[in-house]
Amino acid sequence: MKTIFFNSNQVVTCRGSHSKKGSEMSDVGLVDNGSVVIEDGKIVWVGQTDDLESIFDMKNYNIIDCKGKIITPAYVDSHTHLVFGGNREDEYAMRLKGASYMEIMEMGGGINNTVRATRQESEDFLYEKALKRLDSFLRFGVTTVESKSGYGLDFDTEIKQLKVNKRIDENHIVDVVSTYMGAHSVPDEYKGKEDQYIDYMIDKVLPYVVSEELATFCDIFCEKNVFSIEQSRRLMLRAKEMGLGLKIHADEIYRLGGAELAAELEMKSADHLLKASDQGIKDMAKSGVVATLLPITAFSLKEEYARGRFIIDNGGAVAIATDYNPGSCHSHSIPLMIALSTIYMGLTIEEVLNALTINGAAALGLEKITGSIEKGKNGDILIHDCPNYKHISYNISVNTVEKVIKKGEIVYNRV
Ligand SMILES: [Zn+2]
Structure with missing residues (x-):
């Protein structure tokens, strides 16, 4: 299974693969106009959508359009x-x-x-x-x-x-x-x-x-x-x-x-x-x-x-x-x-x-396996139906999650 989560407004990567302390917690590792590529359950690439086509042969991939939405790590x-x-x-x-x-x-x-x-x-x-x-x-x-x-x-x-x-x-x-x-x-x-x-x-x-x-x-x-x-x-x-x-x-x-x-x-x-x-x-x-x-x-x-x-x-x-x-x-x-x-x-x-x-x-000792969008990690991500990540708190007590992806597969879809 090879999927591209394509053309989101923002990818919030939370990258680092270690616990974030103090002022590090202010950095969410934002990628504007980003896409995420997941193969066989693992993240293989995250970056700007403009760079995608020169690296990947799109026709070999299942494409999930994320236009107007954002991607974060799963919780x-x-x-x-x-x-x-x-x-x-x-x-x-x-x-x-x-x-x-x-x-x-x-x-x-x-x-x-x-x-x-x-x-x-x-x-x-x-x-x-x-x-x-x-x-x-x-x-x-x-x-x-x-x-x-x-x-x-x-x-x-x-x-x-x-x-x-x-x-x-x-x-x-x-x-x-x-x-x-x-x-x-x-x-x-x-x-x-x-x-x-x-x-x-x-x-x-x-x-x-x-x-x-x-x-x-x-x-x-x-x-x-x-x-x-x-x-x-x-x-x-x-x-x-x-x-x-x-x-x-x-x-x-x-x-x-x-x-x-x-x-x-x-x-x-x-x-x-x-x-x-x-x-x-x-x-x-x-x-x-x-x-x-x-x-x-x-x-x-x-x-x-x-x-x-x-x-x-x-x-x-x-x-x-x-x-x-x-x-x-x-x-x-x-x-x-x-x-x-x-x-x-x-x-x-x-x-x-x-x-x-x-x-x-x-x-939980799993910081090398899940919890951020980085190459080599499990493809555990969320697609939120909102234009930027600030909406996740701005929508007070409202669930912004539209799709849940576990190891590269959509396991919940609200729409
Ligand atoms: Zn308790």
């Missing part, structure tokens, strides 16, 4: 909890009436509610539900998604979730990166014995996850009254020794020092960071940890937003992700996320585009 959503049982619409309705997340937890809601439902539902049922969710991610232009376990906590259910991750990756167009997050919450049977739960994950679960190749990353909810810095360090160090990449839910509700820990252990990403200290943010920038910000969660919980502007101004690399999950953020709306990132976190549209593409890929 990478590097933080989701998309495999889960049940739903929590009643809790959401209670929150709208003023109940706090903590009050809902005390009434048996929260993560425990989803844990019960996820334990009950079969692997096949969870798989079918997850496939449908991925269909919807795809329509927003997302062709790579990270998916965490953490709604089982016990051995069987955590493994069930990770197996679903593997199956959806194999059987859906969207690529799925699997993360083991048994340390999402303390299960009832280990309340007050958090250290023993960490031991159990290290001794029993991680070896199985690694030997069966069920996850690429290990993640932990490092938070007051959940897992401490020391417990997080212990689990993460062991996961690293066993070859897993590291992620952390850091400094979301309390300033515990998760950002500093992420820098110390040179984790791939630290996520949330609403309360991260100045020093932690600077340490992360120095260590090359991607700051993954999740503004729809802050919006949904009416929290203060993470300091995206401050992180970039201090040389950090920012990715943005949906945090799609059944509780605090039942949304995977990329357009809403773009609106919140620009208006409330102070990012420019250029920074948002890098955050959603190359930096999302970098947060």
